[in-house]
Amino acid sequence: MDTLDVLTWRDGHIEALDQTVLPHQVRVLHITTVDQLIEAITTLAVRGAPLLGAVGALGVALAVGQGDREGWDRARLDAEVKRIADARPTAVNLRREVLAAAARIPRGRAAVEAAALAVARFADEVSQRLSRRGAGWLRQACGGGRLGDGKLSVHTHCNTGALACLGWGTALGVIRALHCDGALSHVIVDETRPLLQGARLTCWELGQLGIEHRLACDGAAPFLISQGMADAVVVGADRVAANGDVANKIGTYSLALAAREAGIPFVVAAPESTLDAATPSGAAIPIEQRPDDEVTVPAAPAGTRALNLAFDITPRALVTAIVTEERVITDGPVAR
Amino acid sequence: MDTLDVLTWRDGHIEALDQTVLPHQVRVLHITTVDQLIEAITTLAVRGAPLLGAVGALGVALAVGQGDREGWDRARLDAEVKRIADARPTAVNLRREVLAAAARIPRGRAAVEAAALAVARFADEVSQRLSRRGAGWLRQACGGGRLGDGKLSVHTHCNTGALACLGWGTALGVIRALHCDGALSHVIVDETRPLLQGARLTCWELGQLGIEHRLACDGAAPFLISQGMADAVVVGADRVAANGDVANKIGTYSLALAAREAGIPFVVAAPESTLDAATPSGAAIPIEQRPDDEVTVPAAPAGTRALNLAFDITPRALVTAIVTEERVITDGPVAR
Numbered sequence A, B: 001m002d003t004l005d006v007l008t009w010r011d012g013h014i015e016a017l018d019q020t021v022l023p024h025q026v027r028v029l030h031i032t033t034v035d036q037l038i039e040a041i042t043t044l045a046v047r048g049a050p051l052l053g054a055v056g057a058l059g060v061a062l063a064v065g066q067g068d069r070e071g072w073d074r075a076r077l078d079a080e081v082k083r084i085a086d087a088r089p090t091a092v093n094l095r096r097e098v099l100a101a102a103a104r105i106p107r108g109r110a111a112v113e114a115a116a117l118a119v120a121r122f123a124d125e126v127s128q129r130l131s132r133r134g135a136g137w138l139r140q141a142c143g144g145g146r147l148g149d150g151k152l153s154v155h156t157h158c159n160t161g162a163l164a165c166l167g168w169g170t171a172l173g174v175i176r177a178l179h180c181d182g183a184l185s186h187v188i189v190d191e192t193r194p195l196l197q198g199a200r201l202t203c204w205e206l207g208q209l210g211i212e213h214r215l216a217c218d219g220a221a222p223f224l225i226s227q228g229m230a231d232a233v234v235v236g237a238d239r240v241a242a243n244g245d246v247a248n249k250i251g252t253y254s255l256a257l258a259a260r261e262a263g264i265p266f267v268v269a270a271p272e273s274t275l276d277a278a279t280p281s282g283a284a285i286p287i288e289q290r291p292d293d294e295v296t297v298p299a300a301p302a303g304t305r306a307l308n309l310a311f312d313i314t315p316r317a318l319v320t321a322i323v324t325e326e327r328v329i330t331d332g333p334v335a336r
Helices: A034-042 A051-068 A074-085 A091-103 A110-143 A171-180 A195-209 A218-226 A250-263 B034-042 B048-069 B074-085 B093-101 B110-140 B171-180 B197-209 B220-228 B253-263
Strands: A007-010 A013-016 A028-031 A152-156 A184-190 A213-216 A233-234 A239-241 A246-249 A265-268 A311-314 A322-323 B007-008 B013-017 B028-031 B154-157 B186-189 B213-216 B231-235 B237-243 B246-249 B266-269 B311-314 B319-322
Touching: A007 A051, A007 A110, A013 A051, A028 A034, A028 A311, A034 A051, A034 A074, A051 A091, A051 A110, A074 A091, A091 A110, A110 A152, A110 A233, A110 A265, A110 A322, A152 A171, A152 A218, A171 A184, A171 A195, A171 A233, A171 A265, A184 A195, A184 A218, A195 A213, A213 A218, A218 A250, A218 B220, A218 B253, A218 B311, A233 A250, A233 A322, A246 A250, A250 A265, A250 A311, A250 B220, A250 B253, A311 B220, B007 B048, B007 B110, B028 B034, B034 B048, B034 B074, B048 B074, B048 B093, B048 B110, B074 B093, B093 B110, B110 B154, B110 B171, B110 B231, B110 B266, B110 B319, B154 B171, B154 B220, B171 B186, B171 B197, B171 B231, B171 B266, B186 B197, B186 B220, B197 B213, B197 B253, B213 B220, B220 B253, B231 B253, B246 B253, B253 B266, B253 B311
Parallel strands: A152 A184, A152 A233, A184 A213, A233 A265, A265 A322, B154 B186, B154 B231, B186 B213, B231 B266, B266 B319
Antiparallel strands: A007 A013, A013 A028, A239 A246, A246 A311, B007 B013, B013 B028, B237 B246, B246 B311
């Protein structure tokens, strides 16, 4: 995937791949209003913490343009910008980049656009640095791998590649860097219910990259790990609290428990922008609850209620290493 | 559910609810040949360890009748009986009850039928004794429950009620007994990918019984447990080895890890017939691998390969108690 395919700023509007219909359809959304953008974010047509940062920043530029066309006053513009920042509560990148772009509003529309485009370009560069750092650390930590041939098998969750992050991605970027180094055996991908980002998006990206992989059900993952089928678990993050607790896609906590039990590293790959010094611990991270019908339809009887948390919190004590584009944090707090 | 609705022996053939189309369709399969029976077992139209025992025994009677009609010699009959015993490798009940019924073949068709019907009747009675024993033990072990009101919330997996077991069921029987005692708050049900027995069958049975429940994705379960949302995890078993290792539906191991971490009981409800003294430990239990497309279709790109183990092994050390119709085993080996 080229960055331009996932997210483009063209003639004052946003073009984004609709990630709800991949891999069976490749459809580009043309987003020209704040309402359309919020719809795209809340339905997860556009998703992934770093990508949400970039699309949020571009969303501020979009809002400024829509305000010019429709004659909004500053209060209305601020309200629309706040709606974008609040569209999903767990990922810190969305709110952070929206607020950063909004701070440029007094300098004019061109300044907002330039700042937003810089976010997207920076995300690409950051992902490659992070990926190489993570791959290097893992090769040291895992030695020759469980088979002793220098090739690692990696268990991952959800989708953390170009679709989620631009560039190489976070966890999937680390996997790609291992592959480029000839140090990857294969990847085990959780399907990631309820929205199946692993089955739909990660399998597709790995296929495009020619990386060997197997798909597994989320409930199977801890047992597969217990059976020695992976040298490491590598996941992304939606927010890392100051104490190192990690919010990530629901299902992550179970992998961390299993990795500790199996004695393999549990690694979180996340850019510095995902580390949130203002949030002291996981208990302070808001966890998005999504509609019941994502879980209940079509299998359960009509009227069945669900518990549908979009994210979970993995306590710091279960995290072996947090890899960013700048450092590998193996103990102590993450705030600098 | 009445026992007769799930599995009936009528005029020399088997009538069984087709569990692949529940809850949206109620369809009865009329099984008149060994081929049809094996198809029903391998597609999971008929499933659940105790029910497989009963249907396996009836299958021997069916094979004797088909042999009479088609003029099979004894070698052919034995080969057909062996195919039934081998139709699914993990649940011990299927093979055990097939072999027990087959031992009656020299006494004639009526003797085989009578023995097979006794298996089904006995399963019903056993499930009620097991259910009451398990509920009593849980109420003692959990005290007033996490809210102190004497009502327990229970996390469960897959389907272990009348559909799987005849009568009250195993884990779902324990839940039903708690409900009858006024000691149940609610149930959290894992959807149980890939075949969604929790979403399709357990939610349906709980709805019929008027028991409050919420459906959760399998990957979410360990986090929900970590958040104090259940007083206990209660599951069934497909086979318990002599040392107490438990084979059960894939996803069970992750719940056991989470229960230990959260400090709540992890309880296996299984009839004595599921305890297999001949299998020393979980490592000796064959784990059925099922087709990739159960996991990959329809979400993943065409050609995606999967890891699709139907069961996992939970080591004895993670099991707080094994409840049978006769006893509660909290430590030591299960073989007597």
